[in-house]
Amino acid sequence: xxxxxxxxxxxxxxxxxxxxxxxxxxxxxxxxxxxxxxxxxxxxxxxxxxxxxxxxxxxxxxxxxxxxxxxxxxxxxxxxxxxxxxxxxxxxxxxxxxxxxxxxxxxxxxxxxxxxxxxxxxxxxxxxxxxxxxxxxxxxxxxxxxxxxxxxxxxxxxxxxxxxxxxxxxxxxxxxxxxxxxxxxxxxxxxxxxxxxxxxxxxxxxxxxxxxxxxxxxxxxxxxxxxxxxxxxxxxxxxxxxxxxxxxxxxxxxxxxxxxxxxxxxxxxxxxxxxxxxxxxxxxxxxxxxxxxxxxxxxxxxxxxxxxxxxxxxxxxxxxxxxxxxxxxxxxxxxxxxxxxxxxxxxxxxxxxxxxxxxxxxxxxxxxxxxxxxxxxxxxxxxxxxxxxxxxxxxxxxxxxxxxxxxxxxxxxxxxxxxxxxxxxxxxxxxxxxxxxxxxxxxxxxxxxxxxxxxxxxxxxxxxxxxxxxxxxxxxxxxxxxxxxxxxxxxxxxxxxxxxxxxxxxxxxxxxxxxxxxxxxxxxxxxxxxxxxxxxxxxxxxxxxxxxxxxxxxxxxxxxxxxxxxxxxxxxxxxxxxxxxxxxxxxxxxxxxxxxxxxxxxxxxxxxxxxxxxxxxxxxxxxxxxxxxxxxxxxxxxxxxxxxxxxxxxxxxxxxxxxxxxxxxxxxxxxxxxxxxxxxxxxxxxxxxxxxxxxxxxxxxxxxxxxxxxxxxxxxxxxxxxxxxxxxxxxxxxxxxxxxxxxxxxxxxxxxxxxxxxxxxxxxxxxx
Numbered sequence: 001x002x003x004x005x006x007x008x009x010x011x012x013x014x015x016x017x018x019x020x021x022x023x024x025x026x027x028x029x030x031x032x033x034x035x036x037x038x039x040x041x042x043x044x045x046x047x048x049x050x051x052x053x054x055x056x057x058x059x060x061x062x063x064x065x066x067x068x069x070x071x072x073x074x075x076x077x078x079x080x081x082x083x084x085x086x087x088x089x090x091x092x093x094x095x096x097x098x099x100x101x102x103x104x105x106x107x108x109x110x111x112x113x114x115x116x117x118x119x120x121x122x123x124x125x126x127x128x129x130x131x132x133x134x135x136x137x138x139x140x141x142x143x144x145x146x147x148x149x150x151x152x153x154x155x156x157x158x159x160x161x162x163x164x165x166x167x168x169x170x171x172x173x174x175x176x177x178x179x180x181x182x183x184x185x186x187x188x189x190x191x192x193x194x195x196x197x198x199x200x201x202x203x204x205x206x207x208x209x210x211x212x213x214x215x216x217x218x219x220x221x222x223x224x225x226x227x228x229x230x231x232x233x234x235x236x237x238x239x240x241x242x243x244x245x246x247x248x249x250x251x252x253x254x255x256x257x258x259x260x261x262x263x264x265x266x267x268x269x270x271x272x273x274x275x276x277x278x279x280x281x282x283x284x285x286x287x288x289x290x291x292x293x294x295x296x297x298x299x300x301x302x303x304x305x306x307x308x309x310x311x312x313x314x315x316x317x318x319x320x321x322x323x324x325x326x327x328x329x330x331x332x333x334x335x336x337x338x339x340x341x342x343x344x345x346x347x348x349x350x351x352x353x354x355x356x357x358x359x360x361x362x363x364x365x366x367x368x369x370x371x372x373x374x375x376x377x378x379x380x381x382x383x384x385x386x387x388x389x390x391x392x393x394x395x396x397x398x399x400x401x402x403x404x405x406x407x408x409x410x411x412x413x414x415x416x417x418x419x420x421x422x423x424x425x426x427x428x429x430x431x432x433x434x435x436x437x438x439x440x441x442x443x444x445x446x447x448x449x450x451x452x453x454x455x456x457x458x459x460x461x462x463x464x465x466x467x468x469x470x471x472x473x474x475x476x477x478x479x480x481x482x483x484x485x486x487x488x489x490x491x492x493x494x495x496x497x498x499x500x501x502x503x504x505x506x507x508x509x510x511x512x513x514x515x516x517x518x519x520x521x522x523x524x525x526x527x528x529x530x531x532x533x534x535x536x537x538x539x540x541x542x543x544x545x546x547x548x549x550x551x552x553x554x555x556x557x558x559x560x561x562x563x564x565x566x567x568x569x570x571x572x573x574x575x576x577x578x579x580x581x582x583x584x585x586x587x588x589x590x591x592x593x594x595x596x597x598x599x600x601x602x603x604x605x606x607x608x609x610x611x612x613x614x615x616x617x618x619x620x621x622x623x624x625x626x627x628x629x630x631x632x633x634x635x636x637x638x639x640x641x642x643x644x645x646x647x648x649x650x651x652x653x654x655x656x657x658x659x660x661x662x663x664x665x666x667x668x669x670x671x672x673x674x675x676x677x678x679x680x681x682x683x684x685x686x687x688x689x690x691x692x693x694x695x696x697x698x699x700x701x702x703x704x705x706x707x708x709x710x711x712x713x714x715x716x717x718x719x720x721x722x723x724x725x726x727x728x729x730x731x732x733x734x735x736x737x738x739x740x741x742x743x744x745x746x747x748x749x750x751x752x753x754x755x756x757x758x759x760x761x762x763x764x765x766x767x768x
């Protein structure tokens with residue numbers, strides 16, 4: 001199997017899922033999980049070679065002329081992300097197969113979910129920036145379908161649209177950034193970019209490319225101030241939320257930053273931008289979670305905070321920071337996948353996600369409670385879970401940040417205190433708090449609903465207990481892919497007594513204290529939020545959309561007014577001005593008008609043309625104007641004949657004749673003038689006509705004196721007889737070298753003749 005086959009299999013499964021779901025019944029999730037699980041094992045089998053430093057590259061031709069191939073690049077970073085996407089994805093499919101049994105369109109939902117999975121796998125294994133962009137956008141589209149799955153609900157449609165517009169805006173910026181990034185290299189292959197990072201860093205394109213790429217990554221990974229779409233996406237069913245937050249879309253921006261760190265990283269711009277946005281998002285996400293009461297929204301804001309931490313760590317760029325980023329990525333995927341699936345289980349068993357309406361669930365769901373509590377322990381960073389090791393590394397990285405480390409360390413410390421507070425709140429309030437009157441007696445979730453959370457939290461526990469033998473092989477090559485030459489730190493559960501351990505202990509102590517005085521803390525946070533976050537970002541976003549729609553509507557009224565004459569005027573004026581600007585900035589126009597050799601009869605013809613032109617403009621009769629214009633056309637025909645342009649003259653005669661007949665037929669059916677244009681309108685038309693006519697005249701005169709390339713006439717002289725066996729060059733050009741042009745002209749004439757014949761015939765019938 002190769003990566004192309006794997007992706008194709010997932011896409012086929014996505015297409016077949018809507019049609020096969022009904023026949024598979026409850027087993028659908030298990031059956032659909034077979035391909036992702038087999039793919040997970042395939043990637044797991046690559047680990048020994050990847051850990052030896054191997055990189056697998058596959059390439060399929062796509063647009064070679066533009067340096068764009070459909071290529072794949074599989075290294076340690078790709079394998080780690082693929083394992084998360086496919087492993088958690090397999091559990092999510094099993095979970096969704098049972099969770100969604102009461103929902104309509106279950107097959108379509110499963111198809112969207114597999115499409116989402118294929119998109120994310122394609123994104124993390126892409127070896128070409130344009131290929132990556134294709135899968136990047138596919139994740140946006142598939143997530144839109146998933147978030148808006150309950151499309152009969154207005155809030156679901158609004159959340160899906162909001163996510164699509166924000167990530168779509170970021171996607172457009174990202175494409176611009178990729179194009180700028182590829183210019184110094186001549187192609188978009190990662191292998192080329194990674195081989196010479198200085199080419200872009202020394203280019204003037206570096207800063208604009210960086211800003212555009214960061215816009216794409218920040219919108220996708222919900223960085224402040226684009227963070228609000230992520231809690232809004234909680235309108236999606238729980239399997240979508242679990243997948244979205246643990247292993248897929250929201251991590252795509254983090255993956256992109258990690259992938260491009262060797263190319264764009266290491267500069268002051270990279271460091272400061274990522275650090276500022278990261279630390280702000282980290283703290284704001286955690287702070288806003290304090291006042292939430294919806295279980296999924298609490299988890300969503302904690303995800304925003306985690307994404308900010310990851311961006312901050314990649315921007316910090318030290319050895320500890322990169323190690324911490326990869327370990328925390330793994331930690332977060334494991335506990336967040338568990339928590340969201342458990343949130344779905346609690347809602348399904350109790351009918352609510354409001355933590356104020358939950359309590360005493362431990363006696364009804366003891367096994368599920370243990371699973372969720374272990375995940376919360378990992379989120380709080382308490383041993384022996386892997387979350388503890390991740391938090392220790394993050395503290396170490398923040399304490400040794402190259403700049404503003406005290407500010408970053410304090411912000412990180414407060415964020416972790418809030419995480420401990422949230423973990424205690426979700427644990428104690430949900431499983432031991434005051435028991436409300438449930439509509440139905442809660443019970444343990446079924447096997448399909450608990451299997452994924454159980455295995456994810458079990459993996460987190462084993463990785464925490466045996467980090468050196470289990471976690472290091474997963475993360476070491478990913479760390480080296482982000483920062484080549486940087487060693488992977490040997491992970492340990494116990495680091496001895498040091499500053500970091502002291503911070504961890506203080507974090508837990510303050511978290512417990514915060515929970516003890518939770519009512520005061522929540523009240524204080526609400527006051528702060530009312531003062532400084534009075535206007536929700538989501539509401540501001542939709543107000544901006546409304547203003548934009550109003551503006552575009554008014555613009556459409558002004559531009560798409562429906563008057564064809566104004567459309568033509570716009571086209572003529574814009575085209576004339578652009579050409580005049582080009583003429584003005586180009587070489588000087590040399591006009592050589594010499595009338596001394598012109599025969600007297602042609603002077604008379606020119607005088608006739610001028611007189612006919614004046615008559616056409618000045619006449620108030622359509623027929624007279626038409627006759628005057630035909631005089632102009634036939635006058636030009638005489639000039640062609642005088643200068644041996646017989647073929648042009650013949651064509652001109654035919655065209656003029658047809659045009660006159662057609663125009664006369666049209667005029668016959670037109671009503672009489674109601675009123676003539678006013679003086680102002682006629683002056684405007686005269687100005688536009690002068691503008692167009694003058695640039696055409698200058699262009700024609702300049703074309704006669706400009707020699708851009710060697711004239712093609714020499715080619716016709718040499719080739720007419722030797723290749724086309726014709727001595728008359730004009731005939732050979734018409735029937736051989738320009739045969740298709742001639743055919744087109746004949747076709748136009750034939751169609752025009754048929755049109756005239758039809759009009760005449762129709763007119764006769766009407767008369768009868």
